[in-house]
Amino acid sequence: MRVDSPKMAKVLLPSLTYQQVEYLIEQAETIRYKAIISLFADSGIRLTELVNIKASHIDWESQTVMVWGKGGKQRKAPFTRKTAELLKLMFRVNKVNGVSKNIWGLERRGIQIMLYRLQERTGLNCNPHTFRRTFASNLHRAGLDIEHIMRLGGWESLDMVLRYTRSVRFEESLKLYHEMRI
Secondary structure (H helix, E strand, O other), X not given: OOOOOOOOOOOOOOOOOHXXXXXHHHHOOOHHHHHHHXXXXXXXXOHHHHHOOOHHHEEOXXXXXXXXXXHHOEEEEEOXXXXXXXXXXXXXXXXXXXXXXXXXXXXXXXXXXXXXXXXXXXXXXXXXXXXXXXXXXXXXXXXXXXXXXXXXXXXXXXXXXXXXXXXXXXXXXXXHHHHHHO
């Protein structure tokens, strides 16, 4: 007798609004933490990708950072002018050089602890994957099509981007619903 595998629940996982990201940046204790949060939200990079960033990986002119993702795949991740300003300030304040293992002077666990403490203090979801969803969701809210989001975030399939933006689709549908019901 053959038994079907159980169906997994499709939970709407949280993403942050631009305002919530700004609040997290304001609440971060150091310029280094502010730069980390801003880069996470701007680029959707994974924790491992962030931890491995060296000064030479940053292209200030194109406002991108070279990262190596899952399976050792190389890609450029974008960041905004605000993140560039935070990174430059961090470089000056922390005297970042090319000798360190990474530009942060932190390992994976140190970044996780910082994010956990910020989450406890603010009550907002504050983990690398929430920032990855935030990246995709905010681009989708701004009207960028799924294919461009896929390229910018380093996803290999449109299905993955659709999973990451599922909460936005619900929010938009709910908004339309309420507009129709008024």
